[in-house]
Structure formats: C-alpha cells, structure tokens
Amino acid sequence: MNAERFEALAEAFGGDVARWPADEREAAAVLMAARADWARSVLGLAGEVDTALYAYAPPQASVGLADRIAAAGPRPGRGRWMGFLWPAGLGAGLAAACAAGIFVGAHLSAAAVSAEPLEPVTMAVSDQDFDFDLDGEV
Amino acid sequence: MRLGDSDDQLLARVAVGDPAATRAMVARKLPRLLSLAGRMLGDAAEAEDVAQEAFLRIWKQASRWRPGEARFDTWLHRVALNLCYDRLRRRRELAFADPPDRADDGPGPDRGLLAADTGRRVGAALQSLPDRQREAIVLCHYQELGNIEAAAVMGVSVEALESLLGRGRRALRVALADMKG
Numbered sequence: 001m002n003a004e005r006f007e008a009l010a011e012a013f014g015g016d017v018a019r020w021p022a023d024e025r026e027a028a029a030v031l032m033a034a035r036a037d038w039a040r041s042v043l044g045l046a047g048e049v050d051t052a053l054y055a056y057a058p059p060q061a062s063v064g065l066a067d068r069i070a071a072a073g074p075r076p077g078r079g080r081w082m083g084f085l086w087p088a089g090l091g092a093g094l095a096a097a098c099a100a101g102i103f104v105g106a107h108l109s110a111a112a113v114s115a116e117p118l119e120p121v122t123m124a125v126s127d128q129d130f131d132f133d134l135d136g137e138v
Numbered sequence: 139m140r141l142g143d144s145d146d147q148l149l150a151r152v153a154v155g156d157p158a159a160t161r162a163m164v165a166r167k168l169p170r171l172l173s174l175a176g177r178m179l180g181d182a183a184e185a186e187d188v189a190q191e192a193f194l195r196i197w198k199q200a201s202r203w204r205p206g207e208a209r210f211d212t213w214l215h216r217v218a219l220n221l222c223y224d225r226l227r228r229r230r231e232l233a234f235a236d237p238p239d240r241a242d243d244g245p246g247p248d249r250g251l252l253a254a255d256t257g258r259r260v261g262a263a264l265q266s267l268p269d270r271q272r273e274a275i276v277l278c279h280y281q282e283l284g285n286i287e288a289a290a291v292m293g294v295s296v297e298a299l300e301s302l303l304g305r306g307r308r309a310l311r312v313a314l315a316d317m318k319g
Contacts, residue, residue: 012303013278013285021285021296049307052314053279056260058173059182061189069193070164074200076155 001027003035007042015047146205153200163196170211170281171218177276178222180265188221215281215291219273226269256317263313271306274299 006028013020017028032039143151143162151159171192175185195217203210264272270292277288278299289299 008300008304011307012300014307019278019282046307049311049314050279052256052260052310052317053264053275055256056177056264057257058169058280059176059185061168061172062182062186065186065189066161066164066168069168069190070157070161072190072194073157073160073163073197074152074155075157 001031003031003038006031006039010042010046013046014050015043015045016050017043145210146203149196149200149203149210150205152197153203160197164193167193167196167214171214173280174215174218174276175222177261177264177280178219178269178272179225180261184225188218188225191221192218209287212287212291215277215283219291223269259317260310260314263310266313267306267309271302271309274302275306275310278303 001024005024009020009024009028017025017032020028143159145166148159148163148166152163168189171189172185175188175192176182179185179188192214196214199213264275267275273292274288277283277291278285281288283291285296285299289296292299292302294302
C-alpha cells in the first residue's frame with residue numbers, strides 16, 4: 001500500500017483502521033509501522049469527521065411504537081390465506097362459510113330422506129352410565 | 139427471546155406467529171431502522187413511519203423467506219432505503235411546487251457548540267449532501283455495514299462506494315470546518 005491509497009481509505013472509511021475493508025488492514029498496519037507520525041496525522045484528520053458524525057444521534061422510538069409494530073405482526077394459526085382474509089373482513093369469510101355449510105347440509109338431508117328411512121341412532125354422551133328417573137333428575 | 143437466534147431463525151418463528159419472536163424482531167431491528175431512516179430523512183416522525191412500513195413488509199415476507207438466498211439484514215436495508223427514497227422524491231416534488239425558505243444552518247454569533255447544537259449542525263450538513271453520498275455514509279458509518287455489503291445494498295461497485303464515501307466526508311469536513319477545536 002502506498003501513501004496515496006492509505007489517505008484515500010482514511011478519507012472514505014474514517015480514522016479507525018478497524019473499520020476499513022478487511023483486505024486492506026494488514027497492508028495499512030505495515031505502512032503505519034513504517035511511517036507512524038504521518039499515519040497518525042492522516043488518521044487524526046479523518047477521525048475529526050468521525051467524531052462529528054457521532055454527535056448526530058439517531059431518533060429514539062416514541063412511546064408505544066414497538067408495541068404497535070409488534071401487534072401488527074403475524075399471529076398463530078393465521079396462514080397466508082387467513083392473513084389475507086382477516087383485514088378484508090372476517091365476517092364476510094364466516095358468512096360465506098356458513099352459507100356453504102347450509103347449502104351442503106340441505107342437499108345431504110334431502111339425499112338422506114330420499115334414500116332410506118332413518119334408523120334410531122344411539123349416541124354416547126360420555127363414558128359414564130347415567131340413570132334418569134321420570135322427573136328428569138340424574 | 140432466544141439471544142442466539144440468527145435473523146433467519148427468528149424470522150421462521152415470526153412466520154408461525156410466535157409472539158415472543160415478533161417482539162424480539164422488533165427489539166432487534168427497530169433501532170437499526172430508526173437510525174437508518176432518521177439519518178437519511180433527518181426527520182424523526184418520518185423515520186417512524188418508514189420503520190412501521192418496513193416492519194409490515196417483514197411480517198408479509200416472513201412466511202416466504204428462504205434462508206440462505208439472501209442476507210435478511212441486507213434485504214431489510216434495501217427495503218427501508220426504498221421507502222426513504224420514496225419520501226425524498228415526494229419532498230422534492232413538493233419543494234418544486236412550493237419552494238420553502240432556506241433555513242440558515244451556518245454558525246451564528248449566538249450559536250454555542252453544545253452537544254445538541256453540534257448534533258443538529260452535523261445532521262443539517264448530512265442532509266445537505268447528495269442522497270447517494272449520504273446513503274453511503276449512513277450505511278458504512280452508522281449502520282456499520284462492511285464495504286461489500288454496503289455496495290450490494292446500494293447496487294454499486296465497491297470502488298463507487300468508496301468514491302461516494304470520500305466525496306461525502308470531504309464535503310462534511312468543509313461544512314463543519316468552523317466546529318474544529
């Protein structure tokens with residue numbers, strides 16, 4: 001590395017050689033060892049701009065910003081399609097699902113009536129036996 | 139929050155709606171986004187808007203993200219910079235239609251060099267740079283991206299990035315010369 005390249009790197013990347021491109025640092029260190037006073041002067045000048053830049057603090061997040069952002073994030077069980085449907089109106093989606101259910105149910109009922117007479121159905125309510133008296137008390 | 143999670147791992151958890159991962163992603167990236175947008179735009183409120191919009195893109199992208207195809211932080215910087223450039227473009231259009239009085243950012247007799255004042259002056263000097271020079275300085279100095287990654291985010295060669303940095307920092311030195319000592 002020659003002096004001109006060293007100065008160009010200081011001008012571009014500042015006075016801290018640790019922040020220079022990794023593949024240039026070793027050659028820079030050699031030059032710094034050979035011409036210490038000159039190198040110190042070049043880096044000192046570049047460091048003045050670094051110091052000024054550090055004085056410009058970034059904005060701080062306003063109260064509640066992080067919570068608002070996180071609240072808009074994905075939720076469990078909402079895949080891509082649910083994520084699409086949700087803001088567009090879950091009510092519309094549910095209404096469509098209900099309508100489809102009623103339509104299918106009505107057709108199945110009609111088909112069942114036309115096929116065979118219904119048979120008695122026994123349904124297990126739980127794994128316990130219940131005794132009912134005539135008053136309906138358990 | 140699992141501190142050891144990489145961005146990709148965290149994003150995978152965000153995609154399945156893990157609320158802890160979502161909060162962790164906000165904690166990890168919000169300061170970086172505010173730093174980037176705040177320094178690109180010089181306006182805290184606009185920086186928050188950009189950060190919120192960028193997070194909406196993250197939430198949308200989470201389930202589609204393919205680890206290994208790109209570095210998440212690089213993608214996020216590009217997204218946020220595009221949002222910043224949209225706003226800068228709108229500002230220019232407005233300024234063209236209705237040019238504002240130019241604020242005096244230079245030193246005056248009653249200007250002390252208190253820290254806040256110094257910060258304001260540096261901010262004003264940074265805002266007066268051409269956008270691409272400011273972008274290079276923000277990415278390399280404030281966001282601490284390496285030269286290869288910063289060049290990739292900007293879509294320029296490493297040599298072009300170096301040139302933008304050099305010109306930008308020289309202009310800052312001139313603008314802030316009276317602050318020395």
